[in-house]
Amino acid sequence: METVRVGIVGAGWMGHAHARAWQSNAPRGEVVAIADVSPERARHLAAQIADRAVPVFADLGTMLADADLDAVDICLPHHLHTDAILTAARASKAVLCEKPLCTTLDDAALIHKTLQETGTPFMAAHNQLFQPSLVEARRLLAAGILGKPFVIRSIEAGQNRGFAAKARPVEIGGGESPWVWRADPRRMGGGEVIDTGWHATYRLLALAGERPVEVAAMMDRFAVTQLAAEDTGVILVRFASGVIGEIITSWAFGMVGGWHFEVAAEHGSLAGGKTRLVHQLHSWPEPIEFAKLADDLPHTFASEVTHFLDVVQHGEPSQASFEHAARVLQVTLAAYTAAAEHCVVALPEDPTSPGVPAAGTTPAEVS
Template identity: 65%
Template sequence: MAMDTVRVGIIGAGWMGVVHAQGWQSNAPRGEVAAVADVSEDRARHIADRFASGRAKIYPDLDVLLADPSIDAVDICLPHHLHTEAILKAAAAKKAILCEKPLCLSLEDAARIRSALAETGVIFQAAHNQLFQPSLIEARRLLEEGVLGRIFVIRSIEAGQNRGFKTGRAPVEMGQGESSWSWRSDPRKSGGGEVLDTGWHGTYRLLALANDRPVEVTAMAGRYFVEQIDAEDTGFLLVRFASGMIGEIATSWAFSFASGWQFEVAGEHGSLAGNARRLVHQLAGWSQPAERTNEPVVTYTREITHFIDVLLRGEPVAASVDQAIRVLQLIKGAYRSVEEHRAVSLPEDPTRL
């Protein structure tokens, strides 16, 4: 794209709309919130006033925003059931796309999205913000260099007690509108429970560390804390990779673990573990682990920086549609495993199960 600034339209001005708008503002002047669309005008205006000095255009829906030729890209922050339509329409309108997780709710929709992106050539990035965590970036570099040798086991953890459902309050200050928890309580809109929602992060993190194809998943799920949803609030997934390596995803809205690790990897020469502030690795024979610490970063801002680099500098996308589809396949496989009490094979084509 021959331009210096990506003019983005944010679609969905709720919790993530606000967080992403902050991220775009932090990326000025390379990024600018030029328009906001939401069924709640109050919410759209709140973002325009707070993160675009009142200059962003306010639109009542996605169609009018997509018809605006001054918009280069869209940032989709809508409830889950609206992702597919928004992506397909944005691709038809030739707008570059950053889309919140989950990509969509079915593998059939994933296949339609993949075809539409291939046909239109539109750039797509999944909003896999935690890929930009410094400890994860460094861990992936160490694994790529073979520091741990052959990897045997990878654990990815995404667990925290979700009290939002109890209070019904919106997670951050934002304009008037439907609560972020209300559509999540409706399975037709959320498409699942915690595993599809927050577990999405644990899943793409596992796949990023593994750098291998998952071939089988076995899962258990339960509901322990969140009474307001008719779905699981906790899931444990065991994943077999093509190389024989084992992956585990522990994900929950019911609790967090005292250790605070987001990932642990163990292999031939040693092991490592990381979270938002620390990465430790210990090789066989070392008396102490090596440790790196970092200031916490706003991963949402970094994912937007990356999206801008993709658009302005032609950098390769760190979270492609194919990677997002693989995440969906694994999660769908996990739900089938829970339902049928068995291990589920994951075909090579990620749009099939």
């Protein structure tokens, strides 16, 4: 397949970002159809694709029936991911789906069964896996230069108190603002942790490169009062070899320094952010720093689509496979349980099985 013809469903904020990423991968990939419940928004996105007329549809089913597609790119609110993945897979289209995979582990099991039965290529849109500092950090860790990791921290935090001010249609045509469905836990699947925290969680799992076995968590709503759920989560994850992971994720605050991850290991430590990576062997006088100008960086959405094309066109293994995404969901939902029940949650090996509050854990006394 020389060109992968994709239909984007969901012409909102991410639909626009993904369309630009597809265009930067032309002619390997081309956006040939767009579906959105808001006709105005679908037309707005279609107009961004300047080189040809792109037909628009009111829903995924009609787009699949009327457009000649190889793949579907799902950019919908969270509660719609499961049905969209199942519908696209049953129509034999490769699937790229925005995070989170879905909002329940029962749905994840159904998605798994359907992907297997239909042989559908699948990739979760985990764009930050392609951030150069993370790619380089994983290379250093795999090469063993820092020795065995002991503690890994993953941070995804930004001050987002303008949530209410954003609760109006964004400048991409009519339709509902993305901040309205985000404030509805039923459509969101939770609060900040399942949304922005998802990035921090898949990053932590990618850096650890092994199975998480235990989760503890605390969450709160410190500042974003428009949310019915948490705006902040701090999550501890124990991995099979004993490595301890920590996730800090928030819409209530940003962290000084702009680090997205830190790894403390046997022979040295490293820290990475959007534009730099620093590592230092223990007792060496100076750290080694790689830095790049932000303008000079490859865009993570474009790199994500390039990888999806490698998966679809060349059968490369997906770096953001179903199993990887299901594991992120298992950790996320276990964190919600751990925070609500004040306990440590043990994670079964099957990523679609729910965590189990660990026997013998004493619930914290809360006065």
